[in-house]
Amino acid sequence: MSDTxxxxxxxxxxxxxxxxxxxxxxxxxxSAGSAKLRxxxxxxxxxxxxxxxxxxxxxxxxxxxxxxxxxxxxxxxSELVLIPKGVSFESxxxxxxxxxxxEGLSFWTLLWNSVLLSAGTTAIGIALGATAAYAFSRxxxxxxxxxxxxxxxxxxxxAVATIAPLYVLLSALHVRTSLIxxxxxxxxxxxxxxxxxxKGYFDTVPKDLEEAALxxxxxQSQAFIQIxxxxxxxxxxxxxxxxxxxxxxxxxxxxxxxxxxxxxxxAMALYGMVGQYSTTKPWSEFAAMSIxxxxxxxxxxxxxxxxxxxxxxxxxxxx
Amino acid sequence: MKFLFGKxxxxxxxxxxxxxxxxxxxxxxxxxxxPMLYGVWMxxxxxxxxxxxxQNPHFVxxxxxxxxxxxxxxxxxxxxxVMGFNLLWTLANLVxxxxxxxxxxxxLNMEGLRGKRLYRAMLILPWAVxxxxxxxxxxxxxxxxxxxxxxxxxxxxxxxxxxxxxxxTAFFAVLMTNIWLGFPFMMMVASGGLQxxxxxxxxxxxxxxxxxxxxxxxxxxxxxxxxxxxxxxxGAIWTFNNFNVIxxxxxGDPFGQTEILVTQAYKLVDPLGMYGVASAFSILIFFIxxxxxxxxxxxxxxxxxx
Numbered sequence: 001m002s003d004t005x006x007x008x009x010x011x012x013x014x015x016x017x018x019x020x021x022x023x024x025x026x027x028x029x030x031s032a033g034s035a036k037l038r039x040x041x042x043x044x045x046x047x048x049x050x051x052x053x054x055x056x057x058x059x060x061x062x063x064x065x066x067x068x069x070x071x072x073x074x075x076x077x078s079e080l081v082l083i084p085k086g087v088s089f090e091s092x093x094x095x096x097x098x099x100x101x102x103e104g105l106s107f108w109t110l111l112w113n114s115v116l117l118s119a120g121t122t123a124i125g126i127a128l129g130a131t132a133a134y135a136f137s138r139x140x141x142x143x144x145x146x147x148x149x150x151x152x153x154x155x156x157x158x159a160v161a162t163i164a165p166l167y168v169l170l171s172a173l174h175v176r177t178s179l180i181x182x183x184x185x186x187x188x189x190x191x192x193x194x195x196x197x198x199k200g201y202f203d204t205v206p207k208d209l210e211e212a213a214l215x216x217x218x219x220q221s222q223a224f225i226q227i228x229x230x231x232x233x234x235x236x237x238x239x240x241x242x243x244x245x246x247x248x249x250x251x252x253x254x255x256x257x258x259x260x261x262x263x264x265x266x267a268m269a270l271y272g273m274v275g276q277y278s279t280t281k282p283w284s285e286f287a288a289m290s291i292x293x294x295x296x297x298x299x300x301x302x303x304x305x306x307x308x309x310x311x312x313x314x315x316x317x318x319x
Numbered sequence: 320m321k322f323l324f325g326k327x328x329x330x331x332x333x334x335x336x337x338x339x340x341x342x343x344x345x346x347x348x349x350x351x352x353x354p355m356l357y358g359v360w361m362x363x364x365x366x367x368x369x370x371x372x373x374q375n376p377h378f379v380x381x382x383x384x385x386x387x388x389x390x391x392x393x394x395x396x397x398x399x400x401v402m403g404f405n406l407l408w409t410l411a412n413l414v415x416x417x418x419x420x421x422x423x424x425x426x427l428n429m430e431g432l433r434g435k436r437l438y439r440a441m442l443i444l445p446w447a448v449x450x451x452x453x454x455x456x457x458x459x460x461x462x463x464x465x466x467x468x469x470x471x472x473x474x475x476x477x478x479x480x481x482x483x484x485x486x487x488t489a490f491f492a493v494l495m496t497n498i499w500l501g502f503p504f505m506m507m508v509a510s511g512g513l514q515x516x517x518x519x520x521x522x523x524x525x526x527x528x529x530x531x532x533x534x535x536x537x538x539x540x541x542x543x544x545x546x547x548x549x550x551x552x553x554g555a556i557w558t559f560n561n562f563n564v565i566x567x568x569x570x571g572d573p574f575g576q577t578e579i580l581v582t583q584a585y586k587l588v589d590p591l592g593m594y595g596v597a598s599a600f601s602i603l604i605f606f607i608x609x610x611x612x613x614x615x616x617x618x619x620x621x622x623x624x625x
Contacts, residue, residue: 046426053423054441056499060456061444063467080470132343139336147340156608157355158560160585161601164361164594165354168371188350191343220335249451256589267451274455283465294452301447309507
């Protein structure tokens, strides 16, 4: 730091101290209202900060909703409209009638593909993840620690490196351009998280419950399916949500693998509507499509928020 | 168990364990491990698009790594510059995520504050929106002609900014997007941690005459640390590899200056088709992340022992 910079910094600090001192001096004056004031000032300051941050939070969401509902939907906005004059669902109707520039590709096909891909990813991820997690949580066997660690290390290998080999492999298996191939690839990607998250949760379920069931003549598999799985419902829901999100919003791998427009997804259609790529699609339709894609995810995320946050911080990291 | 059923039962258990793991292991062997090993092999070849269907690529030894480090003529990026930006990007985001997250959680934890639930609902909204949609929306927010930010500036009589044409404004754009995206998670984690701190601690400290600031440093910070450290570790890895924000918002503009390692690696795949170089690049990313994780684990352990 040069001398002048130090000087500037010092004056800035002394100015900050000055401004800080002023309200303090006022507050220390002995008067009847001072105690009340001392309580009110922090509360008022808290409201100011919270309101500012809340505005920051909702601004982009508000802007998108305003664009989607604006009855004079223009192809690209030339002024900032936050409160449209009137409300119209025409943008939604238009984007559903004609979601892409590809001839004959209906919104319902895209939606069906997205649902199929997401459901497939979730189902495969949960089925394989839960059984493996159960073994890691309950059994002691050679290779247990190495297996768990390898999943963690795997997540550090960038997915982009595996795109080309995956392309070759899925082509060889003749599933590259199909949704099922993509669903398996996505599911494999979500497995490390699924296994760690579920294992973390299974570890918290007391072993006594299964041992009692085993003594009553249950098999280990029955104990797993009938006792452990229902108890792990919150962790299963979070794992399912992550699988669903991958299938619902991933596009890089989808663009690389899929060829036939009949297999395209909603997320892929949205990508075709953004800024510079959009030549004919109005921004209002981009906004409408964004809302259609986000709505189900936002609702489920908000409903499951408690489980997701605790699952991420406890299950996935501490193990 | 061993005592009850003998050696045979232990063998049965092991067999059952492998049976449970087998489906996941088979899928991961094919879809994860095999492509990874294949990728490692590719890093030592001149693998290009023409090799995907036919032809075998040539073995080139360490040429791809040398090309990356010495910035070969056909590569338009400097590895160390990209890595430097990646670290700056991660650090800047974490500072904002954690300070905003903890700060807001403290405010929402204040006694006598009204409207907490409403504030909370608005503040966690960004977290619930899919990252992919968020990135595309912010890309449009920063659009030079029709983006919300330039239109807002216009209505104030200020000329718009070409956000992606300068490093400073492009960095501001991606940082803004990712702050929006990331602070609610830290806030939620910190809120959970704060609620677990017994109120008696603060009451006792107040009676002893400790100022709010002393209470913050001596009660809140140490009690919050066990909750925040795993979240910060997780956040660091996410941010370090945050493909979506960089790829969709700035696309690395201007001139690749806001490119991070994973987006640079992807650029080598698509559109450049340099699969060999991309694989070598990915191996480097892997070791950087492994190193950072090790460092983080050691730091956390020393912090916990201290």
